[in-house]
Amino acid sequence: MKIEPRKVVIVGGGFAGISVANRLKHSSAEITIIDRSNHHLFQPLLYQVATGGLSPGDIAAPIRAIFGKDRNIKVLMGEVKSIEAKENELTLINGNKVQFDQLILAPRAQDNFFGHEDWKQYASGLKTLGDALQIRERILLSLEEAEQLEDPEKRQPFLTYVIIGGGPTGVETAGAIAEIARTSMRRNFRNINENEVKVYLVEAASEILNGFAKPLNGKARKMLEKLGVQVLLETPVINIERDLVHLKVGRISTPNIIWAAGIKASSLLDSLHVEQDRMGRVVVNKDLSVPGYPNIFVLGDSAHFKDEQGVPLPAMASVAKQQGQFLGTLLSVDFLPLPNKFKFKYENK
Numbered sequence: 001m002k003i004e005p006r007k008v009v010i011v012g013g014g015f016a017g018i019s020v021a022n023r024l025k026h027s028s029a030e031i032t033i034i035d036r037s038n039h040h041l042f043q044p045l046l047y048q049v050a051t052g053g054l055s056p057g058d059i060a061a062p063i064r065a066i067f068g069k070d071r072n073i074k075v076l077m078g079e080v081k082s083i084e085a086k087e088n089e090l091t092l093i094n095g096n097k098v099q100f101d102q103l104i105l106a107p108r109a110q111d112n113f114f115g116h117e118d119w120k121q122y123a124s125g126l127k128t129l130g131d132a133l134q135i136r137e138r139i140l141l142s143l144e145e146a147e148q149l150e151d152p153e154k155r156q157p158f159l160t161y162v163i164i165g166g167g168p169t170g171v172e173t174a175g176a177i178a179e180i181a182r183t184s185m186r187r188n189f190r191n192i193n194e195n196e197v198k199v200y201l202v203e204a205a206s207e208i209l210n211g212f213a214k215p216l217n218g219k220a221r222k223m224l225e226k227l228g229v230q231v232l233l234e235t236p237v238i239n240i241e242r243d244l245v246h247l248k249v250g251r252i253s254t255p256n257i258i259w260a261a262g263i264k265a266s267s268l269l270d271s272l273h274v275e276q277d278r279m280g281r282v283v284v285n286k287d288l289s290v291p292g293y294p295n296i297f298v299l300g301d302s303a304h305f306k307d308e309q310g311v312p313l314p315a316m317a318s319v320a321k322q323q324g325q326f327l328g329t330l331l332s333v334d335f336l337p338l339p340n341k342f343k344f345k346y347e348n349k
Ligand SMILES: Cc1cc2nc3c(=O)[nH]c(=O)nc-3n(C[C@H](O)[C@H](O)[C@H](O)COP(=O)(O)OP(=O)(O)OC[C@H]3O[C@@H](n4cnc5c(N)ncnc54)[C@H](O)[C@@H]3O)c2cc1C
Pocket: 011, 012, 013, 014, 015, 016, 017, 034, 035, 036, 037, 039, 040, 041, 043, 044, 045, 046, 047, 078, 079, 080, 081, 106, 107, 108, 109, 126, 127, 168, 169, 266, 268, 299, 300, 301, 302, 315, 316, 317, 318, 320
């Protein structure tokens, strides 16, 4: 009698999904990776594409090419719409169904506009290559516009950049824009004076890089200020309209508005109907399995996993990667591990 291989389905070819597949590729399982795009993206360098320092190809690799030699790994480009956990089935947005024996969920997080979904149309997030290219185009078109305007007052909005959110993404993006203002803008645009360029980093809290060790955030703020970035602390955004940001302390007029103020987990996870935290992440067991579903696992930015001090692990590439490695090792055997028999432990290297 021929025994059918186990069907393992991985949703999301990001840091977590790729790491699981890498560990599972030598197992007897039949693996399917489903991703809405056909490439794995190195998100930490997205800001470099947005500001013209790198090309899209420098930070993206086709998922099919990564596993080209692994006969037991199939890649499907498609967006998963819902999970029918009790039926061991997924539905894609094109209506196709995919069956699984074991399911690994690691879909990308999305921008969190904290209930102000209408702001999304005026402020670009930075999550995908498409977002980065859109920001890049806006920055360049803005400069072209400024170059042609003689009236300094009319020119100012096109030379102004507002980055909302003082986390790592906001800090890196603000710094990179301030850098280009000093270098390529000065070199390539004859009518633009670098002193006219205004870069604002807007943060509602009393310091940037919250969650990082104390001296680090102050140091980072001073470095940004040295580059010419105006860091506005304790300044919540009140409203965003087309080309206009309303702050507690006034308004800034510019078409260059970048949203880096927070993330929430993919809404796909809602279809599991299990406990989620306020960011929409699934509260998982110690082995990353979903309570009540020993064959379904959630990891990376989609998982709420507490460390030994009871603090949820942050949404970071290293967490996603280590969770993927742990789970890939756990599932490389042909029997289903008992829930919570094995425990994931994050190493902060
Ligand atoms: C701009 C930026 C800068 C960052 N900088 C850093 C940094 O410096 N250091 C650090 O440690 N971390 C950084 N991070 C965070 C880090 O990138 C994430 O924590 C990490 O990518 C999470 O990995 P993941 O596998 O959970 O998800 P991702 O890497 O986001 O991958 C998820 C995949 O799921 C796919 N997907 C989404 N929805 C669906 C669906 N419904 N169906 C099918 N496929 C789907 C997506 O296309 C994507 O390929 C940064 C993030 C961003 C956005």
